[in-house]
Amino acid sequence: MDRSSAITHVILVAAVVVLAFPLYYAFVISTQSLDEVTSLPPKLAPSTHLVQNYADAWSRVGMGRLLLNSAIVALAVALGKIVISLLSAFAIVYFDFRGKRLVFWMIFVTLMLPVPVRIVSTYQVVSVLGWVDTYWGLTVPLMASATGTFLFRQYYRTIPDSLAEAAQLDGAGPLRFLWSILLPLSTANIAALFVILFVYGWNDYLWPLMVTNSQEMRTAVIGIDSLIPRTSQLPEWNVAMAAAMMVLLPPVAVIVAMQRWFVKGLIETEK
Amino acid sequence: MRRAVFRNPWLPYALVAPQIAITIVFFFWPAFDSLRLSLYRASPFGDRLIFIGGGNFTRLLGDPAYFRSVATSLGFSLVVTVAGLAVALLLASLANARIRGLAVYRTLLLWPYGIAPAVAGVIWLFVFHPSFGVLPYLLSFVTDYQFNWFLKGWVALTLIVIAAVWKQFGYNLAFYLAGLQAIPGSVLEAASVDGAGPVRRFFAITFPLLSPVTFFLFTLNMTFAFFETFGLIHAVTQGGPGDATSILVYRAWKDGFDGLQLGYSAAQSVILMLLVIALTAVQFRYAEKKVTY
Numbered sequence: 001m002d003r004s005s006a007i008t009h010v011i012l013v014a015a016v017v018v019l020a021f022p023l024y025y026a027f028v029i030s031t032q033s034l035d036e037v038t039s040l041p042p043k044l045a046p047s048t049h050l051v052q053n054y055a056d057a058w059s060r061v062g063m064g065r066l067l068l069n070s071a072i073v074a075l076a077v078a079l080g081k082i083v084i085s086l087l088s089a090f091a092i093v094y095f096d097f098r099g100k101r102l103v104f105w106m107i108f109v110t111l112m113l114p115v116p117v118r119i120v121s122t123y124q125v126v127s128v129l130g131w132v133d134t135y136w137g138l139t140v141p142l143m144a145s146a147t148g149t150f151l152f153r154q155y156y157r158t159i160p161d162s163l164a165e166a167a168q169l170d171g172a173g174p175l176r177f178l179w180s181i182l183l184p185l186s187t188a189n190i191a192a193l194f195v196i197l198f199v200y201g202w203n204d205y206l207w208p209l210m211v212t213n214s215q216e217m218r219t220a221v222i223g224i225d226s227l228i229p230r231t232s233q234l235p236e237w238n239v240a241m242a243a244a245m246m247v248l249l250p251p252v253a254v255i256v257a258m259q260r261w262f263v264k265g266l267i268e269t270e271k
Numbered sequence: 272m273r274r275a276v277f278r279n280p281w282l283p284y285a286l287v288a289p290q291i292a293i294t295i296v297f298f299f300w301p302a303f304d305s306l307r308l309s310l311y312r313a314s315p316f317g318d319r320l321i322f323i324g325g326g327n328f329t330r331l332l333g334d335p336a337y338f339r340s341v342a343t344s345l346g347f348s349l350v351v352t353v354a355g356l357a358v359a360l361l362l363a364s365l366a367n368a369r370i371r372g373l374a375v376y377r378t379l380l381l382w383p384y385g386i387a388p389a390v391a392g393v394i395w396l397f398v399f400h401p402s403f404g405v406l407p408y409l410l411s412f413v414t415d416y417q418f419n420w421f422l423k424g425w426v427a428l429t430l431i432v433i434a435a436v437w438k439q440f441g442y443n444l445a446f447y448l449a450g451l452q453a454i455p456g457s458v459l460e461a462a463s464v465d466g467a468g469p470v471r472r473f474f475a476i477t478f479p480l481l482s483p484v485t486f487f488l489f490t491l492n493m494t495f496a497f498f499e500t501f502g503l504i505h506a507v508t509q510g511g512p513g514d515a516t517s518i519l520v521y522r523a524w525k526d527g528f529d530g531l532q533l534g535y536s537a538a539q540s541v542i543l544m545l546l547v548i549a550l551t552a553v554q555f556r557y558a559e560k561k562v563t564y
Contacts, residue, residue, distance in 0.1 A: 008366040091286035116520040117543040120527040121301035144293035164276040174277040203387035205502025251385035
C-alpha cells in the first residue's frame with residue numbers, strides 16, 4: 001500500500017508539473033527582454049523586464065478597457081442567465097399554466113442552437129436592433145440557455161411541497177416564497193452556475209468577434225490579437241505573453257477561489 | 272410531476288417572459304432566418320438576395336474543400352477527445368490508491384479549464400515557434416526535420432490538438448480520479464484474489480464502472496472540440512496553412528463574415544444545426560439506455 005501510494009503521488013505530481021509548464025514558460029517569457037526571448041537556447045528562468053512588458057502590453061491595446069469590457073460581459077452574462085433561468089424554472093415547477101409544455105420545449109430546443117450554428121443570422125438580428133458594438137449586443141443574446149433553467153428545475157423538484165404549502169398558510173405569496181425561502185436554499189447552485197458562466201462569458205470568442213468592430217468594445221481575449229507577432233513583425237513575444245497572462249488571470253482566479261462550486265457546476269450543467 | 276402549489280393567472284407568464292423573449296428573438300428567429308437565407312444568394316453588389324433554392328447545398332456538397340473541413344473537424348474532435356481521455360484514464364488508473372491531498376491535486380489540475388482556448392493557443396504557439404520555441408529547439412537535437420507549423424499542415428494540427436488537450440486534460444483527470452475513488456476497493460481485491468491481472472481487472476471492472484464518467488467526459492470534450500475551439504483556430508492558425516486547420520465552425524464564420532457569402536454560410540449553419548440535433552438525440556437515447564448513474 002505504501003509503495004502504491006508513492007507511485008500515485010509521483011504520477012500526480014508529474015501530471016501537475018507537465019500541465020503547469022506551459023504557463024510557467026509563458027510567464028518566464030513575459031519577464032524577458034526581446035533579446036532574451038529570441039536567443040537560443042531558450043532561457044527558462046525569469047528575468048527583469050516584467051514591469052516594462054506588462055506596461056507595454058497594457059498601453060498598446062488599451063488593456064484597462066479590454067479587461068473592463070470582459071468583466072462587464074462575464075458578470076452580465078452570468079448574473080443575467082442566473083436570474084432569467086431562476087425565474088423561468090420557478091414558474092415551471094410551482095405553477096400550472098396553459099402552454100407550460102410549449103414553454104418547456106422551447107427552452108429545451110435552445111440546447112441545440114448554440115451560437116456557432118446560427119452565425120450570420122444572429123448577427124443580422126442584432127444589427128436590426130442597432131445593438132452592434134454595444135454592451136447590449138455583447139450580453140443579452142447570450143443570456144438565455146437551457147442549462148441554467150434545467151439545473152434550477154431539477155433542484156426545486158427536490159424541495160418538499162410542504163415547504164411551499166407552509167409558506168402559503170403563513171400568508172406568503174409566490175414571490176415572497178421565492179425571495180425568502182427558495183433563493184437562500186439555492187445559493188450553492190447559484191454559485192456553481194456563476195463560476196461556469198463567468199468563465200464562459202470571459203472566454204467566449206466567436207460572439208464578441210462578430211458583434212464588435214471597435215477596439216473600445218472588444219473583449220480581452222479578442223483585443224490582444226494585435227499583440228501576437230505575425231511573421232513579418234518584430235517577434236515581441238514577451239509583450240504578447242504579458243498580455244496573455246493578464247487575460248487568463250481573472251477566470252483562473254475565479255476557478256481556484258470557488259473550486260468547490262466549480263466542480264459542482266461542471267457536473268450539474270452537463271447532466 | 273410535482274403538484275403546482277401557487278395559483279395566479281398572469282404571474283407564471285411574467286416569470287418565463289424574459290427567457291422566452293430572448294429565446295424567440297435570438298434563437299428561433301435566427302435559426303429560421305438561417306433556413307431561409309440558405310436558399311438565397313447575395314447579388315453581386317450585395318444589395319439584394321436572389322432565390323436559388325437548393326443551390327447553396329449542391330455547391331457545398333460538390334465542394335471537396337467542404338468535405339476536407341468535415342473530415343478535419345471530425346478527426347480533430349475525435350483525436351482531442353480520445354487522446355485526452357485515454358491518457359487521463361491511464362494516469363488515473365495508475366494513480367488509483369486511496370490518497371491524501373486529493374483536494375489539493377484537484378486544484379492543481381483544474382485551473383487550466385479557466386484559460387480561454389485562444390489564449391491557450393497563443394501560449395502553445397510560442398512553445399512551437401519554429402525559431403524561438405522550446406519544442407522545435409529540443410527536437411532539433413533529435414532530427415533535422417523542420418517542425419514549422421507555418422508550412423506544414425500536420426504540425427499546425429498537432430499544435431491546436433495539444434493546446435486543446437492541455438486545456439481539457441486536468442479536469443478529465445480530476446473526474447476520473449473522483450470516479451475511481453467511488454469504486455469499492457473490495458471489488459478489485461476480490462478479482463485480484465481470483466487471479467485477474469491488472470490489465471484484466473481494468474477491462475473487466477474499472478472501465479465498465481467508469482462508463483458514466485467516460486460518457487460524460489466524451490460528450491463534454493467533443494462539444495468543446497467541435498464548437499469552442501473557434502477562438503483557438505482564429506487566434507493561432509486562421510485555418511491554415513492552406514486549409515489544414517479549417518474546422519466547420521471556422522469555415523462557416525469565414526465564408527459569412529470575411530467572404531460575405533451569407534447564403535453559403537447560412538447553408539453551412541443549417542448543416543451544423545442538423546448535426547447538433549442528431550448528436551443531442553443520440554446523447555439522450557444513449558444516456559438513458561446504456562449508462563447507469
